[in-house]
Amino acid sequence: MFTLHTKSVIHMLRTLLLLIVCSFLCFNAIASSTYYASSFGDNNMADESSKLTEALQVPGASCINFSSLSIPTIILSATFPSLLMAQLKWSSNDPTMPGTFFVERQEASAAVWEQLAQVAYNGLLEYNDTISYPYCTSTQLYYRIRFEATDPANDAFSNYVDEFLFDQTFPNDVQNIIVSINSDSYPVIKWDRLLDDDIAAYEIRRWNGSIWSFLIKLPSGSDTYTDIQADSTCDRSYSYRIIAIDKCDRESAPINSEQSQRTVTLNLPHIDECERLAELSWSSYTDMPGGLGGYKIFRRINYGLPIEVITIPPSATTTYSDAYQFENGQNYTYYIQAYSNSGSAISTSCQQTRLYSGSDVPDSVYITKVSVINDRDVRIDFHSSPGSTVKKMILERSDNGGISFTAIDSLSVLGDFVPEDYYMTDITADVHSQSYSYRLVAYDYCGTTKVYSNIPRTIFLQCSSTQTENSVDWNFYETWIKDVEGYKVYRTVEGQTTIDSSYLLSTINNYTDPLLGVDPTKKVCYWVVAAEKPGNPYLNDATSVSNICCIIKGATFYMPNAFRPGGINSRLRPVVTFVDPQSFTMTIVNRWGQQLFETTDIVNGWDGLIDGQLAPPGLYAYLITYKSVGGQDYIKRGTVFVLR
Numbered sequence: 196m197f198t199l200h201t202k203s204v205i206h207m208l209r210t211l212l213l214l215i216v217c218s219f220l221c222f223n224a225i226a227s228s229t230y231y232a233s234s235f236g237d238n239n240m241a242d243e244s245s246k247l248t249e250a251l252q253v254p255g256a257s258c259i260n261f262s263s264l265s266i267p268t269i270i271l272s273a274t275f276p277s278l279l280m281a282q283l284k285w286s287s288n289d290p291t292m293p294g295t296f297f298v299e300r301q302e303a304s305a306a307v308w309e310q311l312a313q314v315a316y317n318g319l320l321e322y323n324d325t326i327s328y329p330y331c332t333s334t335q336l337y338y339r340i341r342f343e344a345t346d347p348a349n350d351a352f353s354n355y356v357d358e359f360l361f362d363q364t365f366p367n368d369v370q371n372i373i374v375s376i377n378s379d380s381y382p383v384i385k386w387d388r389l390l391d392d393d394i395a396a397y398e399i400r401r402w403n404g405s406i407w408s409f410l411i412k413l414p415s416g417s418d419t420y421t422d423i424q425a426d427s428t429c430d431r432s433y434s435y436r437i438i439a440i441d442k443c444d445r446e447s448a449p450i451n452s453e454q455s456q457r458t459v460t461l462n463l464p465h466i467d468e469c470e471r472l473a474e475l476s477w478s479s480y481t482d483m484p485g486g487l488g489g490y491k492i493f494r495r496i497n498y499g500l501p502i503e504v505i506t507i508p509p510s511a512t513t514t515y516s517d518a519y520q521f522e523n524g525q526n527y528t529y530y531i532q533a534y535s536n537s538g539s540a541i542s543t544s545c546q547q548t549r550l551y552s553g554s555d556v557p558d559s560v561y562i563t564k565v566s567v568i569n570d571r572d573v574r575i576d577f578h579s580s581p582g583s584t585v586k587k588m589i590l591e592r593s594d595n596g597g598i599s600f601t602a603i604d605s606l607s608v609l610g611d612f613v614p615e616d617y618y619m620t621d622i623t624a625d626v627h628s629q630s631y632s633y634r635l636v637a638y639d640y641c642g643t644t645k646v647y648s649n650i651p652r653t654i655f656l657q658c659s660s661t662q663t664e665n666s667v668d669w670n671f672y673e674t675w676i677k678d679v680e681g682y683k684v685y686r687t688v689e690g691q692t693t694i695d696s697s698y699l700l701s702t703i704n705n706y707t708d709p710l711l712g713v714d715p716t717k718k719v720c721y722w723v724v725a726a727e728k729p730g731n732p733y734l735n736d737a738t739s740v741s742n743i744c745c746i747i748k749g750a751t752f753y754m755p756n757a758f759r760p761g762g763i764n765s766r767l768r769p770v771v772t773f774v775d776p777q778s779f780t781m782t783i784v785n786r787w788g789q790q791l792f793e794t795t796d797i798v799n800g801w802d803g804l805i806d807g808q809l810a811p812p813g814l815y816a817y818l819i820t821y822k823s824v825g826g827q828d829y830i831k832r833g834t835v836f837v838l839r
Contacts, residue, residue: 267292269353271340278333279363281324285340285353290316294344298322303335303357316342326360328393331443333359366394366439366447371484374435374456376545382425382433382458388418395442401425402434402455412440429545432460432478457481459544461531466521466551468641473517473527473549480533480542488536494519495528518589518602520645521551557584560637560648563616563734564675564727570743573621573653575633578733585613587638592621597632597650612640616734626742630655630670649674654741656723662772665746667721668705672739677728687720688713698726716773716824720745748773750823757836760803760810767835768800769819778822783815791815803837812839 271285283298294316299308312322330336340353371387384399394415400407401422413420425433434457439447460478467474473494480487487509493501494517504517521527531544563576579585587607591600606619624631635648652673659666672679681698684706693713696706706721713719720743727737753770760766767783776797783792783801791805803810819831 266349267342267344267351269296269340269342269351271338271353271356273338273356273358275358275360277363278358278360279326281326281336281338281356281358281360283322283324283338283340283356285320287316287320287342292316292344292349294342294349296320297341297343298324299339299341300324301337301339303337308339308341325364327362327364328442330360330362333361335359362441362443362445365445366391366441368447369397369437369439371540372435372437372456372482373484373540373542374433374458375541375543376428376458377421377543378546380428380545382422382428382435384420384422384435384437384456386418386437388416389439391441393441393443394439395444396440398438398440398446400436400438402436407436428458429461429547433458455482456542459531459533459542461529461544461547463529463547463549466527466549468552471518471521471638471641473519473521473529474514475517475529475531476514477531477544479513483533483535483542484540485535485537488534488538491532491534492517493530493532497526501528501530523552524550526550557581557637557639557646560585560588560635560646561676561733562633562635562648562651563731564737564739565631565633565651565653566739567626567653567742568620568740570722571622571626573624573626573631573633574618575621575635575651576616576618576734577635577648578616579613579637580615582615583612584639585637586640588613588617588619589636589638590619590621591634591636592624593632593634593650594629597634597652600632600634602636624653626653626655627744632673651675651739654723654725654739656721656741656744658721658744658746660746660748662715664710665708665719665721666705667708667723667744669723669741671701671704672725675727675731675737676733677731680726680728683724683726685722685724689717715748718745718747748824750774750821750827750829752821752829752831754817754819754831754833755835756833757838758803759838762838766800766802767817768797769831771797771821773824775822775824775826778820780820782818784818785815786813797821809839810837812837 268288269285271283273284274282276282285296296314296316297310298312298314300311301308311324314320314322324338326336335357336359337355337357339355342349342351342353344350367389369386369389373385375383375385377383386397396415397413397417399410399413399420399422401410402408410422410424411420422433422435434455436455457478457480459480462476464474466472475492477490480490489509490507490513492504492507492515494504495501505515507515517529519527526548528546528548530546533542534540558580560577560579563578565573565575568574575590577588579588587605589602590604590606592603593600603621603623604619606613606617608614619635621631621633630653632650632652634650637646637648639645650673652670654669654672656667656669667684669682679701681701682703683698684694684696685692686694686708694708699706708719708721710719722743723741725739725741729735731737751772752774755764755767758764758767769781774797779797780795781793781800782790784790791810792801794801814834814836816834817832821829821831823829
């Protein structure tokens with residue numbers, strides 16, 4: 196709603212009366228204007244009368260110049276959605292008059308107009324005023340538009356509109372809330388302080404199992420709180436919400452939502468002396484600002500610096516088994532850090548410390564050989580001593596030459612010990628991509644890791660080919676007690692063994708096969724066997740087999756770019772090797788895409804004739820499809836020039 200007040204009516208009547216007076220009274224306008232001004236009791240009216248007088252006294256003027264008196268008429272209207280906003284719109288009877296509109300507001304009980312905004316005369320004549328503090332209760336507010344023209348003689352005011360409005364806007368939600376456990380085992384809550392000038396305080400609330408109970412109200416400049424009332428933070432998780440309170444005592448939304456921040460609780464039973472594992476589990480962190488990036492696990496020994504053990508993706512698990520080489524009498528402290536996707540937000544769990552007490556271990560573990568079996572898996576044979584001491588054996592593999600190892604398998608015998616001479620199999624290895632190093636870790640009857648084996652390395656064989664010969668090379672086997680006696684190369688052609696070389700020297704790791712008497716279109720495969728020198732006390736005559744590497748000759752293809760029918764190069768045909776002639780097709784088209792010729796005869800090709808006539812000289816296109824002898828499909832496109 197809006198109301199035309201007395202002053203607004205006076206302004207409109209004033210303009211109308213001035214126009215009437217100026218139309219009929221030229222030289223008596225000063226007296227008439229003064230009369231009207233005094234009649235309305237408005238000082239502004241007297242000012243305009245003075246301006247009118249000056250206009251009438253222009254030398255040589257016989258009557259009023261109406262172009263200098265075009266004071267605009269401004270009509271203001273408003274709507275008030277939900278009594279929390281004034282949506283103002285206005286118009287002028289002279290929209291081309293240059294100047295600036297000022298949106299002004301006045302409280303009913305005040306005498307001062309507050310300027311809200313400026314709008315250019317050629318701009319969008321609208322403004323929305325959302326009511327905020329200090330109007331916490333319903334207050335009558337007036338609005339008007341004041342126009343300051345480029346020519347001050349044309350300054351004007353709109354009518355007034357008013358309504359009882361009040362602040363109904365809730366403060367923004369508190370963002371980037373993080374809860375963490377400090378070194379004193381107290382939860383610490385941090386958040387981004389809201390910069391809105393109407394924020395009065397923050398309320399910290401904690402879930403007590405049934406309701407969000409009030410903890411404390413902090414001033415608006417706060418962004419951190421330590422909950423010293425919380426206890427046993429390693430035994431339970433605490434959830435918190437932070438509520439922003441504005442100066443009108445309105446609360447932000449999260450108190451009514453499902454969003455909250457919860458401390459990470461780390462659970463760590465004693466480090467089992469038999470399993471020799473630290474089994475960690477923790478509560479997941481919810482509503483991490485920017486999304487949860489994952490968890491980091493840290494370990495500290497006694498009073499040393501913490502070391503990051505592993506990083507775990509957010510969706511993977513909230514448990515981890517640390518198979519560290521725990522030593523008797525040492526204190527091990529763990530804690531978890533949840534981190535955001537950007538890494539800027541971190542929540543730390545409580546710290547758990549455990550004293551480790553272990554047991555004795557076997558004397559030695561020796562890997563007698565590692566060998567590729569069935570061209571697929573790797574078998575690791577080993578010997579441990581003394582007997583009946585190894586309760587569990589862990590197989591570790593290195594993919595980077597023994598720099599770092601990862602446990603890939605374990606071996607234990609229910610109710611018994613691992614045999615002295617036994618083996619394990621790595622079924623996850625890709626024996627055709629690289630060489631692998633292996634290590635065994637022995638556990639006694641309690642599973643205490645103390646004894647590591649030697650680190651042997653598999654033989655990885657690679658092969659290559661030219662038109663006349665094949666070559667194979669491999670890495671040296673590592674490592675036997677008695678070293679490598681030599682290497683023997685084996686070859687098959689289409690599955691039939693055709694050669695096995697005499698042992699090559701242990702310093703040689705390559706072999707060139709001249710392919711004498713071998714059909715080059717056949718599949719040729721190779722593998723290498725290494726042999727240890729005699730005298731190894733754990734396993735005599737040990738051998739290690741490599742992967743198998745096969746060669747199938749690929750097709751070669753050459754096509755001339757010109758030929759002369761009837762000449763020396765009288766037929767168009769490709770020069771190929773290792774191509775299946777039964778798969779050959781060649782199509783000839785002209786430059787308009789019309790098919791002129793097609794053949795499956797790889798020997799004769801195209802003789803340059805079209806329907807029995809020599810093709811006109813010029814450029815032609817061809818499309819050739821074929822297969823290699825190994826069954827690989829090929830497509831060749833190109834152009835050829837026919838000469839005369």
